[in-house]
Amino acid sequence: MDFSPVIRNLPYMLQGLQLTFLLALVGMSGSLVGGTVLALLRLSPYRLLRWPAAVYVDAVRMIPLIMVIFWIFFLLPILTGRPVSATSAAMIALVAFNSSYMAEVVRAGLMSVPKGLGEAARSSGLSFFQNLLLITFPIAFRNMLPAIVSRFIALFMGTSLAYVIGVTEFFRAANNINNRIFRPFEIYLFVAVVYFVCCWSLSLLSRWIERRLAAGERPAKQDQTALSLRIEAPAIAARAR
Amino acid sequence: MTRRSFARLISLAAIPLLLLAAPAPAQQSTLDSVKQKGVLVAGVKNDYPPFGYIDEKGQTVGFDIEIARYIAGKLGVKLELKPVTSANRIPMLTNGNIDLIAASMTITREREEVVDFSVPYIVIGSKFLVKKGSGIKGYADLAGKTVAFTQGTPWGDKVAAAQPQAKTLVFQDKPQAVLSVMQGKAHAYVDDAAPLFVFAKQNEALEAVGEPSKAQPMGIAVRPNDSKWRDAINFALIDMWDDGTYAKLHKQFFGVEPDPAFIIYNWKL
């Protein structure tokens, strides 16, 4: 096992990692907007608006992301008559795909805001949109943060699929190197470790946010059975001996 | 939510949909649009020496790249390279991502139905890439064995027809197919001769043998029904032959003079 070729080609691969982060950030920002629109559409009193949104949210989650990427890159240009670059296609696909997940996150976030706040705001003269933007969204957003970070991690991993349309993100960059130097074991192990470090750090961030948000609430209930066995196991072992 | 405010929200959402309904740009010859843009976007391979590959400096170079560069020079525009694979080069062309395909593309009748080819710019044979000492010389030796090829090349049907008892493995990138032979997953990798010779040279354990098919012509592919563009490319190829650049490039990337039987005719009496 010789990792020196990996280290030699590190700069090229790190450039790809930059694009990975960019894709994930664009994907998350775009899908926050898209998810909000979809969530609001689903709450609409008009069936004509509610149904397409509901169908979109449910259907897109049944399709693999790789298929969505193929659709946007190869088939969207047929519909619009205009070419779509690989990077744009990847961004559009990530936004379109993740919006369906974010719609659920936003819906849960909006519903987590106590109705009393909205009623108080409206009764003190704020318009519907003022209430939405100044009161509801900030609180909803705070509550959505753990879910947003968790979806960001999934998006970050999903960017690796842009490989199939040639976007030079981290995974494709590593592949290009492997195609030249043929060291698959070292390279793919290295790639796995890098993704692990990035995603795991983000998940630690998400847990930290959750803890900060829960500060002041009573502590989470522990696993009951697990706790009991943990306490009992040594005593049982002692008795058995 | 009041009906009025909701209607406002919906009209905002409708705007992106209007963009989608905008009419596609009027059809003009690629020659004019390339000259207008000032850039020729060429789809090339980046994992297939000597046609297109990445050198130690990280630059995409190769025989096809130099041909594209010559064409761009003749048109007086800059050259932009986009990496393609055998599987995605045609969609990239027909969607408009690239203006031409210079990616070791064999001229076949099926492909001619969806793209238009230039005159052939090279004729090349094919080989099996196998492990040295495997004893494989042809289709007969591949009964019960596994043959690798890349998606988008016509080898799947050819191998199935010539040796029905062979199993196949399909890869996206050429080097992955080479790796499969090195790892013993496939007993042979079938593809064009010149690149297989390069792969064999790079790896002492491999050799390129046999004759999976007769030599085939390769061409530059463009979108169909664009005679102006195809003519421009053909004239550039002819010029490249006439002024000696072709022979020089062939020597540089294939290591030998062009086959005497191959000529790009200049269509002049």
Added chain:
Amino acid sequence: MNYDFDWGVLIEYRGLLWDGLVATVELSVASLLLSLLIGTLVASGRSFAPALLRPLFTVYVEFFRNVPPIVQFFFWYFGVGLDVVPAAVIGLSAFTGAYVAEVVRSGIGSIPKTQLEAARSQGMTPTQVLTFVILPQAMIRIIPPLSVEFINVIKNSSIAMTIGLTELTFQTQEIEARTFRGFEAATAVTLLYVALAFFIVALSHAVERAARLDLRRG
């Protein structure tokens, strides 16, 4: 839009579509079963193994769920050198197993302490408690999230096309490469994925109903 639609290619190439469907289902079922096994072992280990061994199971979960499936496929196939099917099954099971472990863990945690105490008071050993009391009940409770994981497995099986598994998404590209009718192929395959997902949801509801009936009877 100047595209020559030809839906007939779907009929002409229905053999490829069928092969893809079979490969997808086979890979998904095999991976789901293996990841159930892995997930149950890991979750049980996380909650009940001796304290020194417990971090190992946590490391498994944290590592394998934070590495994208495509990377895991490439590692087993190109890095380790396994064949396509073993690499795909192991890669997908290792990834999904980490997620299933979390689902099983929450299932175990949802069982009231009284169950455990009652079983212990009958003189059952911890292993017997785990196997006969806790896990069966946990499994029934987690059927809904497990069906979500099953759908995820079917979606992630599509990634195996990159190492040459001839499943549904691979066949989309294959039909495109042969007929240049990618739109038709992609439509058919997308509908097939949606149909598979609907089937899983229906199956899951049926299993849930059967499980609840059993509980009521017992």
